[in-house]
Amino acid sequence: MIPSETGPVLRADNVDVVRDGNRLLRSISVTVQQGEHWALLGANGAGKSTLLDLLGAVKHPTRGVVEVLGHRLGRVDVRELRSYLGHVNPRHALESGLSVRQLVLTGATNTIELVPRWAPTPEQEARADRLIELMGMGGKRDLRWPNLSQGERGRALIARALMPSPRLVLLDEPATGLDLAAREQLLSSLDTLRREHPSLATVLVTHHLEELPASTTHALLLREGECMASGPVDEVLTTDQVSKCFDHPVLITRAGGRWSARAAV
Structure with missing residues (x-):
């Protein structure tokens, strides 16, 4: 396919x-x-x-x-x-102590753990390193999963999701x-x-x-x-429509490209 x-x-x-x-x-x-x-x-x-x-x-x-x-x-x-597809789930079910680099390489095989007797190609290793750098984890590629913060895990999982060059x-x-x-x-x-x-x-x-x-x-x-x-996001994330969606009056503002919501007075 x-x-x-x-x-x-x-x-x-x-x-x-x-x-x-x-x-x-x-x-x-x-x-x-x-x-x-x-x-x-x-x-x-x-x-x-x-x-x-x-x-x-x-x-x-x-x-x-x-x-x-x-x-x-x-x-x-x-x-x-x-x-x-690349799928990022913060509840990733990894049980072993893979390093960040090893975790990202599991994206090449679409598995949770490293596949026994599987070895990445030099091209796959180079791609994993580029993605780790892209996600701001270059200095932490050797850290183990149990020792990562929740935020570090999230960024490592995004790099993993990108390994197969997904369109989505x-x-x-x-x-x-x-x-x-x-x-x-x-x-x-x-x-x-x-x-x-x-x-x-x-x-x-x-x-x-x-x-x-x-x-x-x-x-x-x-x-x-x-x-x-x-x-389009600016047509959807309005005070009126978000208030209706959450069934609560809120005021939506956007500054610097980012949104915030607070209770409408």
């Missing part, structure tokens, strides 16, 4: 997801083009993770069409398709559990990544506007499984 190099990176058309009689998503449609950087926002339980699972070819819709890299779910080997990277609440400094380092790294790879598309899930990089181009607001608004 060869991913399509043309057309949308992702397309969901009138998608429903029903599990155990509960409708988790209702009539969701979204198209992500090459070079776009989407944010999925909503309160806890809004359906963000469910939608991300569809876009990452982890789950199938109950109704509707989902196409990932030009291939329709239900008509493609999703295990092979997922090997062309999915980020599932990458700033979860980070303190202020670590969050800012992570978001700066994401902005750098997007500048260095202009054709890359990304989808980032969060429920905090402060966790959005300045390079975000589009947004989708979810509330109770339904799309409240979708499109």
Whole structure:
């Protein structure tokens, strides 16, 4: 299977997801083009993770069409398709004490641990080193996973996700559990990544506007499984629409490319 190099990176058309009689998503449609950087926002339980699972070819819709890299779910080997995606999950299930460099190299085999008797090529080693530098981890490539801070783990996992040169990277609440400094380092790294790879598309899930990089181009607001608004970020992340999405009056401001929200007086 060869991913399509043309057309949308992702397309969901009138998608429903029903599990155990509960409708988790209702009539969701979204198209992500090459070079776009989407944010999925909503309160806890809004359906963000469910939608991300569809876009990452982890789950199938109950109704509707989902196409990932030009291939329709239900008509493609999703295990092979997922090997062309970068997926960053801060709850990465690594149990051994791999170094940062070893962790990043597992992205070449799409495995959690290093594959026994597998040896990276010189080109793969060089790519891992470049990605580690790109994410600001050059001085920490030999540090072991148990000794990394949460922020360092997040940046290492993004480098790992980039090893197979994906056209799409999915980020599932990458700033979860980070303190202020670590969050800012992570978001700066994401902005750098997007500048260095202009054709890359990304989808980032969060429920905090402060966790959005300045390079975000589009947004989708979810509330109770339904799309409240979708499109260019400055048209979607407005005081009125975010207040409706979270069912609470908030004032949205943007300064220096970054967003903040506070309770409306």
